[in-house]
Amino acid sequence: MATSQKAALESIRYEKGKLEILDQLLLPSKTVYIPITNVEDGWRAINTMQIRGAPAIAILGMLSLSIELQSMDLSGFSTEQLFQWIVHKCDRLLTSRPTAVNLRNAREHLVNLISSFKGESVDELKNIVVQYAETLLKEDIVTNHLIGDHGADAILSITPGVQKVTVLTICNTGSLATAGYGTALGVVRSLHARGKLEMVYFLETRPYNQGSRLTAFELLHDEIPATLICDSMAAWLMKSRHVDAIVVGADNVALNGDLANKVGTYALAVLANYHNVPFFGAVPTTTINPAISNGSAIIIEERAPDELTVFQGIRTAPEGVHVWNPAFDITPHHLISGIITELGSFQPEKMGDALAIASGKQPL
Numbered sequence: 197m198a199t200s201q202k203a204a205l206e207s208i209r210y211e212k213g214k215l216e217i218l219d220q221l222l223l224p225s226k227t228v229y230i231p232i233t234n235v236e237d238g239w240r241a242i243n244t245m246q247i248r249g250a251p252a253i254a255i256l257g258m259l260s261l262s263i264e265l266q267s268m269d270l271s272g273f274s275t276e277q278l279f280q281w282i283v284h285k286c287d288r289l290l291t292s293r294p295t296a297v298n299l300r301n302a303r304e305h306l307v308n309l310i311s312s313f314k315g316e317s318v319d320e321l322k323n324i325v326v327q328y329a330e331t332l333l334k335e336d337i338v339t340n341h342l343i344g345d346h347g348a349d350a351i352l353s354i355t356p357g358v359q360k361v362t363v364l365t366i367c368n369t370g371s372l373a374t375a376g377y378g379t380a381l382g383v384v385r386s387l388h389a390r391g392k393l394e395m396v397y398f399l400e401t402r403p404y405n406q407g408s409r410l411t412a413f414e415l416l417h418d419e420i421p422a423t424l425i426c427d428s429m430a431a432w433l434m435k436s437r438h439v440d441a442i443v444v445g446a447d448n449v450a451l452n453g454d455l456a457n458k459v460g461t462y463a464l465a466v467l468a469n470y471h472n473v474p475f476f477g478a479v480p481t482t483t484i485n486p487a488i489s490n491g492s493a494i495i496i497e498e499r500a501p502d503e504l505t506v507f508q509g510i511r512t513a514p515e516g517v518h519v520w521n522p523a524f525d526i527t528p529h530h531l532i533s534g535i536i537t538e539l540g541s542f543q544p545e546k547m548g549d550a551l552a553i554a555s556g557k558q559p560l
């Protein structure tokens with residue numbers, strides 16, 4: 197029977213022995229899935245941003261390792277050799293892009309896991325990797341629905357009496373950046389599902405246009421009321437129209453709540469502070485970096501100048517101009533009202549508590 201429900205957008209398609217990703221460089225004009233058969237394919241797809249977004253990067257990285265293992269003849273490997281091979285491949289993946297911490301956290305988790313199985317057979321080791329990667333994919337969607345619901349609760353609780361809220365977001369944090377539903381865009385989806393969303397404004401997100409290319413594509417696909425603005429319109433939007441809350445994703449959150457996200461996020465937080473607009477981060481706990489106490493230790497990726505000087509093959513700045521292209525910036529925790537995770541909403545300084553709860557320990 198025909199149904200009006202559209203199929204959900206999928207950035208990653210996986211079944212045992214087969215892995216594909218939606219090539220985000222071709223969106224919105226073409227919807228093309230490309231095969232990923234090994235770690236090198238995964239590395240290239242992440243590095244060239246055929247897939248992007250912190251959770252999707254980690255999931256694809258781990259699935260690319262799993263898919264390569266599934267196709268290998270392991271008869272010549274000892275358990276120790278396979279262990280070393282897996283660690284080597286994980287370390288290779290970490291060189292693809294430096295800022296998002298989810299892939300590093302996944303690498304740490306996996307290496308701990310396989311360390312405790314070193315005495316087992318090579319097949320056992322392989323199965324652990326395969327199972328871990330599959331679990332990451334499955335759990336991410338569940339996590340994102342929880343983030344969406346906690347985020348909607350948090351925003352509605354600070355807007356009592358408002359029938360429908362207007363929110364603002366940046367970059368693409370939706371189905372394309374995750375296994376599905378999204379983080380900050382998951383909050384938008386949850387508000388919409390509850391009939392509580394008046395409008396989501398979203399930034400074009402220069403220089404790489406994740407907003408106008410990808411978020412626009414997702415919001416139109418899901419028929420969510422949405423308005424595109426360019427980055428420099430955000431201040432005037434807050435001044436001349438009403439914004440109830442800003443919600444953003446993140447690539448790396450320090451223990452004190454300093455948050456690295458797409459460049460332009462810091463500017464939004466400063467503007468939000470000036471205009472008294474609550475500013476939320478929305479992240480899975482796998483985006484919290486247990487190794488750093490504040491944002492100054494986060495490595496900010498610098499990308500190629502042509503992202504600013506050439507647009508879809510057309511030169512928009514003169515040849516030879518000097519360019520600085522940091523892909524992310526860091527928003528200090530004092531500008532953040534709350535960080536929403538799958539476990540609920542936390543004060544930014546309480547990221548250690550969120551991690552403790554996530555690992556089954558008592559909060560500090």
Ligand SMILES: CSC[C@@H](O)[C@@H](O)C(=O)COP(=O)(O)O
Nearest residue numbers: 248249250367369373445446458
């Ligand atoms: C759920 S995605 C969160 C972040 O990864 C997202 O906001 C972002 O900054 C992505 O940057 P990108 O350079 O497109 O990978």
